[in-house]
Amino acid sequence: MIGNHKKTEMLVIEWKNCKGHNVKQIAPGMLIISLLALLALLAPYISTYDPVEARLDRPLESPSLEHPFGTDHLGRDMLSRVLYGTRVSLLVGICAAILAVFLGVLIGLLAGYFGGLIDSLLMRLVDTIYSPPETILLMVLVTMFTRNIWTIILAIGLTHWMSTARLIRSEALSIKQRPFVESATALGAGDGYILARHIMPNLLFIAMVSVTLMTAHAILTESFLSFLGLGIPPHLPSWGNMLNEAQRDLMRGIWWTALFPGMMIIITVLSINLLGDELKRRLAPNREIQKQS
Numbered sequence: 001m002i003g004n005h006k007k008t009e010m011l012v013i014e015w016k017n018c019k020g021h022n023v024k025q026i027a028p029g030m031l032i033i034s035l036l037a038l039l040a041l042l043a044p045y046i047s048t049y050d051p052v053e054a055r056l057d058r059p060l061e062s063p064s065l066e067h068p069f070g071t072d073h074l075g076r077d078m079l080s081r082v083l084y085g086t087r088v089s090l091l092v093g094i095c096a097a098i099l100a101v102f103l104g105v106l107i108g109l110l111a112g113y114f115g116g117l118i119d120s121l122l123m124r125l126v127d128t129i130y131s132p133p134e135t136i137l138l139m140v141l142v143t144m145f146t147r148n149i150w151t152i153i154l155a156i157g158l159t160h161w162m163s164t165a166r167l168i169r170s171e172a173l174s175i176k177q178r179p180f181v182e183s184a185t186a187l188g189a190g191d192g193y194i195l196a197r198h199i200m201p202n203l204l205f206i207a208m209v210s211v212t213l214m215t216a217h218a219i220l221t222e223s224f225l226s227f228l229g230l231g232i233p234p235h236l237p238s239w240g241n242m243l244n245e246a247q248r249d250l251m252r253g254i255w256w257t258a259l260f261p262g263m264m265i266i267i268t269v270l271s272i273n274l275l276g277d278e279l280k281r282r283l284a285p286n287r288e289i290q291k292q293s
Contacts, residue, residue: 029275040087049077051084070256081237088238097214099157104164112172205283212276
């Protein structure tokens, strides 16, 4: 069909544009993220101490050869906790981002393609969820259910899909007016076929960039909730939990319990944003994909 040929041609052009840029510009972010993922996978083999085992005879030891990141107020090895915290933070960030973008793509696609009453109802839903402050919505969702890692993922995902929905709706409105979609419609193609074969493939690049940028924001959100004591349960090591526990230590001049998890958050978020910005420039240069604030 003519529509299939046009769709394939568009994807090939975008891929060539992607390959045309210097790979060195994307390497730093990708390298750091790959290293973090490797550390998360190998945490049980790298860690020399149990991240949750308390050693009350060795509290708040400063960094040393035995404990490179020091110990916390319960004598737990900070290096082991930071490594295991990488697993928790990346899991929450990636899963919450995928959930948020999936919901955003689904709702934006339905609103943009079908229009009319469906569009009006879905966009009013977006406006309604956008109205209250994000922090209040998160707190309500977290406190409604048993606190665990999946509750946090669900809460973040359900409160961060709206900007993606608006962007996808705008793109779907544009794509459905293009000649290859009109040709498919004239040849009798159904809505499901057009959505699956013509609309969705042209939105994949936007979804990829959105997931990347959303992951960074989800990691920050999880850290913020855990810092407030509303996030990951205390028995699980996460960077936000470590910062929450480090508040009392900072008052006494004990810096290492806050420094290392804080540095990991900064490095991870900056690396993901660096990768996301470069992917946006390559894959969706003319789309206004905004970072979550």
